[in-house]
Amino acid sequence: MPEPETSKPEAAVPDVHAHDATLKRLEKSSGSLAAQAIARMDETLPWYRAMPPENRSWIGLVAQAGIAAFTEWFRRPDAPQAISTDVFGTAPRELTRAITLRQTVEMVRTTIEVMESAIDEVAAPGDESVLREALLVYAREIAFATAQVYAQAAEARGAWDARLESLVVNAVLSGEADEGAVSRAAALGWNSPEHVCVVLGTAPDGDSELTVEAIRRAARHAKLQVLTGVLGDRLVVIAGGSDNPLAVAKSLIGPFAAGPVVAGPIVPDLLAATRSAQAAAAGLKACSAWQDAPRPVLADDLLPERAMAGDPSAREQLVEEIYRPLEEAGSALLETLSVYLEQASSLEGAARMLFVHPNTVRYRLRRVTDVTGWSPSDVRSAFTLRIALILGRLADGDLQS
Structure with a gap:
């Protein structure tokens, strides 16, 4: 083979x-x-x-x-x-x-x-x-x-910056802001502006990153520095660079969802921003009590609602900024304001009850406005003044007891 x-x-x-x-x-x-x-x-x-x-x-x-x-x-x-x-x-x-x-x-x-x-x-x-x-x-x-x-x-870097920013915003809102938070903010480009305020409102549905970016665009247009984040259902903005909190809130209001938007008072720096944040948070909670509240609204314009909702800082602010100055200005101002707000409905009625000329009542009420910044002839201001009188008397009663 x-x-x-x-x-x-x-x-x-x-x-x-x-x-x-x-x-x-x-x-x-x-x-x-x-x-x-x-x-x-x-x-x-x-x-x-x-x-x-x-x-x-x-x-x-x-x-x-x-x-x-x-x-x-x-x-x-x-x-x-x-x-x-x-x-x-x-x-x-x-x-x-x-x-x-x-x-x-x-x-x-x-x-x-x-x-x-x-x-x-x-x-x-x-x-x-x-x-x-x-x-x-x-x-x-x-x-x-x-x-x-x-x-x-x-x-x-963007993901890391977002985490840092969230830590700073949460620290300010929770009252835990310290030098570490300031350092983290500096790493994000925050250059310690002189005027700082916090704006709070409801966050819109959808991607929170888009909301944050919209806030940043609005801040650039308004020439503001911002640290911002969405915490739960709330949109928080820490803004620096303006001494007018209402103007700040108006310039940043676009990305907020429907509902109240509250601006806290101006504070000097980021460490003090907790005070502005707490005032804004208390105002946001109490805003439903003022149905005709403007949007946005200042936290200080919600002092009576905040006080009635149990905010101790609002109660203290009403007493210290309204009642005590009136008390120091003389008993005539307190007595006239009390009669005008609580017992009479007009200058003439208050004058009759006080046995003085109506011009005297008019002068004293103008003095109340000069001392407190709130006008008794304005309905909203009168409500704030009346709450301040009640809280002041309660504070005096506590001191005497």
């Missing part, structure tokens, strides 16, 4: 690159190309010359890695992930904060220009157009890789 034929193994085909000569010359010149790129940056980029030596050395490593990555890509352009963000992996993550995206683009452009100017020298005869085309494709891909690196850094 004939012996079966045995197939002979095929000879191994050597892995020879189509442009082996150019590849070898590219590998040989990669070090000098990187040095030329660094020299060009030092010559043409002022920001590079001004950087600390450590950062410049990291940029040099990035340039070398970029040229080495091009060499590897030229060897195997069809390999998966031939070009990736690994070019930037030689540098620490902090470098993305030390140099801007624009500066990185300038660095990449300079390196590509140096490589492009050396094509005639590096490419083997006949490979000039091939190497030039490869460099163009590589430049496009490295541009996408650069954008990806900075996009990832921006996303990470």
Whole structure:
């Protein structure tokens, strides 16, 4: 029987690159190309010359890695992930904060220009157009890789900033603001404005990030600094840069959901913002008692409702800012105001009960306005004054007991 034929193994085909000569010359010149790129940056980029030596050395490593990555890509352009963000992996993550995206683009452009100017020298005869085309494709891909690196850094920084901002807002609202909160706010760009207030309202349904971004846009338009966040169903804004809390609330009211929006009083700094936040929170809770309340409304305009809702700071403020000054101004003012608000419905009626001329009552009521800032002839102010009288008498009774 004939012996079966045995197939002979095929000879191994050597892995020879189509442009082996150019590849070898590219590998040989990669070090000098990187040095030329660094020299060009030092010559043409002022920001590079001004950087600390450590950062410049990291940029040099990035340039070398970029040229080495091009060499590897030229060897195997069809390999998966031939070009990736690994070019930037030689540098620490902090470098993305030390140099801007624009500066990185300038660095990449300079390196590509140096490589492009050396094509005639590096490419083997006949490979000039091939190497030039490869460099163009590589430049496009490295541009996408650069954008990806900075996009990832921006996303990470954005997520971290959002957590920091939430911590600061929560600390202010809960009364736990301290120097640590001030430091975190400074890291977010808060530069300690002289006038600060807190605005509270209902947060809209949907993505809270969109709401926060809308607040920031409104703040930029109004030239305000803000720290903001959505806590539960409440939208909280700590605003700095204006001594008019009502104007601040009006400029930021757009992103709030329907319902009351309350602005706390002006305080000097972030550490004192807890007082403004607590007043705004108490006002938001008591606002339903004033059906005709404007939107937005000041927390101080809700003092009587806040006091009746059990807010001790509102009770104290009414006593200290209305009742005590009237008491110190003389008993005639307290007596006249009490008769006018509680027993008479007119100047003439109060004058008859007090046995004085109506002009005397008119003068005393003007003095009440001068002393307290609240006018007895205005319905809303009269209500506030009457609550202050009641609370003042209760406070005096407690002192006597």
